[in-house]
Amino acid sequence: MEAAVPSRIALSARIMNHHVVAAGGRSSIYRGRYPNIAIPIVVTAAGKGGGVLDRPAEKISPGRQSEFDVKKSRKMSPPYRVVLHNDNENRREYVVQVLMKVIPGMTVDNAVNIMQEAHVNGLAVVIVCSQSEAEEHCTSLRGNGLRSSIEPASGGC
Structure with a gap:
């Protein structure tokens, strides 16, 4: 015993x-x-x-990457731009609301500036991020009725 x-x-x-x-x-x-x-x-x-x-051993479940691996892959993946296109169908206030809803951390001032730039110039860069994030943002913008596209960003973030 x-x-x-x-x-x-x-x-x-x-x-x-x-x-x-x-x-x-x-x-x-x-x-x-x-x-x-x-x-x-x-x-x-x-x-x-x-x-x-x-101390308990930290276990990472299968299919889950550590925080370090995620940050490393973001740094290594080439940056992409999410581009907002001007359209005559959506009101300006609605475009600002959608930008703030879809893009994390988007402020009212930034959303208004992006909307205004797209209205005046026909295009505006919304955000520069990884390709997968850019595709998600573009899909979300389109799902809310806005015209958008993604393109590789030259010269880094």
Whole structure:
């Protein structure tokens, strides 16, 4: 039969107002203030003196990229422009509303300037981003009745 959990671990767990059940070298579940969230931990016995809580290993599920990989792919992919085309069917206020709804972080001032540039010059660059993001934005703009296209951006972001 194995020895009981050392009092130092039990005391630490009580102080943290959490419950940890473990015996030397066995896996356990860490349940914090939120009972629906469980984090697996490993407690290893270090002789008679007590145990050590190991940090949970970060697991990346299949098909999911780490944040570093996503940022790296964005930097490496060539930039694309989303271009808004002027049309005589949509009111100016509507174009501004759609731009603010579709493009993340779009302010009223920027949306008005883009709409005005497209109205005067026939075209206006809405955003420069990765190809996949540009395709999504273009599809969303078209889905809201605006004419748009994408093109490779020369000279970087």
